[in-house]
Amino acid sequence: MTELVPVRLANGITLDVWDSGPRDAPALVFxxxxPxxxxxxxxQIEHLNDRFRCIAPDQRxxxxxxxxxxxxxxxxxxxAQDIAALAEALELGRYTVLGHDWGGAIAWLVAAYGQATGHVERLVIANAPHPVVFGRLLLENREQRAASQYxxxxxxxxxxxxxxxxGLGGLLARAISWEGRAQxxxxxxxxxxxxxxxPExxxxxLNWYRASGIHVPETREPLAAPEGSAPNFPTIAIxxxxxxxxxxxxxxxxxxxxLGEHVTDLTVTRIEGSGHFVPWEAPDAVNAALDAFLG
Structure with missing residues (x-):
């Protein structure tokens, strides 16, 4: 297993961090x-940390x-502020942020803030929905709504x-019934x-879900088009x-x-035969995509 180092942030939060690779190399925050x-x-870190400084926190x-x-x-x-504060504490300057699942949801936010300040130069998302696209699907798409009842x-x-x-395992067993989940x-x-x-x-x-403002209707509720204009989320231009x-x-x-409606410089790599946990379900395919993207 990896060696973690606690990093205290300016906001008082401490994150345990796996920090590997050359300190003077371009930084990747994973x-x-x-759960x-x-x-x-x-x-991905083991594949890249000879060329990049790879930083992977246990998040709040x-x-x-x-x-x-x-x-x-x-x-x-x-x-999202935790990640900006982590980058500041480690004196990263400019960095690429990569996120999966909820980490991807936070990475969308980190990129939206960080592109404006010049600190975030690239974004990588793995099976994490864009907030505007996902919110619209929950209203309009019966299949996605049903899949989100957990x-x-x-x-x-x-x-x-x-x-x-x-503990959490009991709730996962009750709420999730994915048939093809990889081990x-x-x-x-x-x-x-x-x-x-x-339990603590x-x-x-679970509080990540409970604090989120995303509305998940019950499956049986009528489908509906979003009311008014889309939520105010910046276009991702990096x-x-x-x-x-x-x-x-x-x-x-x-x-x-x-996604092209919300990202101006977009590359999408579809990985067939992999489920939700694509970074470890299909590591070779993900690594190849990162090599091509990061250069």
Whole structure:
């Protein structure tokens, strides 16, 4: 397993960080999703850290990183600010941000802020929906809405007793029924199960969903077009690579169909035969896409 170093941020949060590669090389910041940890991107980091400085934190609420009590501490803007503060603490200057799942959702925000300041120079997304595209699909697309019902279960306080008794694993077993989910490496899975077993950490992870403003209607609610104008989210103008495992049962391929409306310099790599956890399900294909994109 990797060696983690705690980094205290200017906002008082401490993140455990895997920091490898030459310190004077171009910096890549890797953001994991739910319900994983910094190890999500291990194959990519091991492939790239002879040429790049690779930085992978356990984000707020995960691992031994800070996990403040209260849903309000997990709003997406605060999570994005953690990453900007981490880059400042490590004196990165300019960097590329890469994110998967919830880490990708935060990476969209980090890129939107960071492109304006000049700190974020490139963006890589792996199976993480654009906030405007995803919000529209939840209203208009029956299949994506049905696939997203687990979010309602993660937010439902009626499931809190289950989490307190069995940790996060009990709720995952109840809320997710993906038929084709790939199996992680046994050592990685053991670490995740250990982390999920702590109810305090489990609720911190769930707070990412509970603090999010994204509306997930019940499956049976009528489909509807979005009312008024689209949410105010900046157009991403920096070079952006989106890598998508096409067999994802949670985030369907419809999420990549209209990305060009929101990203001006876009490369999309579709990876057939891979599901949601594409960084470790299809590491060779992801690494090849990164090599071509990063140069």
């Amino acid at each position: 953001l994991h999703g739910f 994983e940890n910094h190890r999500t991107w291990r194959y 609420g995960y691992g031994a990183s800070s996990r403040p009590e209260g849903v309000e501490h997990y709003e997406p803007a605060l999570l 979010i309602r279960a993660f937010r439902d306080p009626a499931n809190d007793a289950l989490v307190r008794e069995h 992680n490496d046994p050592e990685e899975q053991a670490l995740q199960v250990e982390q999920w077993s702590d 950490r489990a609720f911190a992870m 070079p952006t690579l989106v890598v998508w495992g096409m067999d994802d049962e949670a985030l369907l391929p419809a999420n990549i169909e209209r």
